[in-house]
Amino acid sequence: MSITNVYCYSEALSPITHMSRSEGNESLIAVEPVKTEDGIAWVPYLSGNALRHRCVRMPGGRYLVERLRLAGKLSLEQLNFFFHGGNLTESTGRENTARIVEMYRLFPFLRLLGGCLPDQVLSGSLHAWRGTLFCRENATVIKALLPEEWTTDGVRFHPAQSFISAYQYTRSDAEKTTPDLLPKGAVKTQSNLMIFSGQAVMRGAAFLHGFAVLHPSPLELGALLHSLLLWAAHGTIGGQAARGHGKLKTYLLGDDPARADAVLAYLDHVEANADQAREWFQDTFVRKTPKKGA
């Protein structure tokens, strides 16, 4: 089986708040247990699910919707298919090989990610890895994940704990900030200032993450790399992006000139097949009319 691995090195340009849960008004970042020589340590990570969605599906899907001029013309069902993988909604599933072949031909991006049409589950070829923090506890994992020539032998990273910082914000109260806009004689209420705080992985920390694409064509690889490029330009990871969190600077490990060609080939492919792609998309999601008497 041919597999193409795309390795990414992402350094945090702002605090990264990939949350797991809230306790009171404090958000706690996602941590996972890691076996180390000194026992089990809990280390921040980025989930493969979040990376797949934010770095690939969302930017790549948006690009297609805009390029195919589908904005405003898609149903909720279609949008869910594009941006969240879709759902089986029909009572009887089926295996329409011709339709799969056509979809894979027209949409390298959807071949990459797969998804659920109303009556058919389609596998994708993209495996997203988890984001692994460069820290002492993950040293063995990082060494195992990287290709041989990218050695980290003999280095001693800072412990994970030293990359965790905290933030605190206050949500103000309109009674304090815009009292002039309140109706005259409005009843004064108790102050409603909300303090919310949490943990974050600090600026300057770095994650190793990446993607494995199973027996890819250059077009799929191009779709992946193009999505990553869009995400790197405008996207974030984790929460609190409204307050400047979640920005990563991402580098690909290794220089392969075929990557740029793959992206160009993908963009040409989208342009050349736009009409057919639009038709396929509209035909596939035509709602079946119920039979008489049903």
Add this chain to the structure above:
Amino acid sequence: METNTLPCLDPQAFRRKIAGLLDQETPLTEEANDEMRTLASSLVCLMAQLFGKELDRITLWSRIDSALKTACSKVRDRNMELFVNHCLEHVKADPGRACLSEGLGKLLIALADKPAEWRQAFTRFIETRIYAVLVRGKEEWGWKKLEMKTERGEI
């Protein structure tokens, strides 16, 4: 977008990148941690001793707590004299009493002798264990008061 792919790193550039994530410092020993515990307690005890007369004594421990937090936030360059100074200013310590404090002199000498990584670890130690530091400092202050009363012949 200027290019068609993300920027790339070769193995050498990668090594340079991760060099910024490496821990070059010698790990602190258990003895070093014990010493930090002792000196942090001494600092808290000194703040209680030199607590400004114009402040309400009822606020003693919350004021010392905020003194430590403020000093940790303000001093990021491992400057221990500045750190102690911020603490004492926050509790409005009288300069005259501070000059006469033998404990303060000893503390400043002890902190000045430490290597840079120890000093950085010290502020981190206080910042991350604030309650334990306060409790131990309060206990030391209790013993100190007893000692002072004994010296004055009150006991």
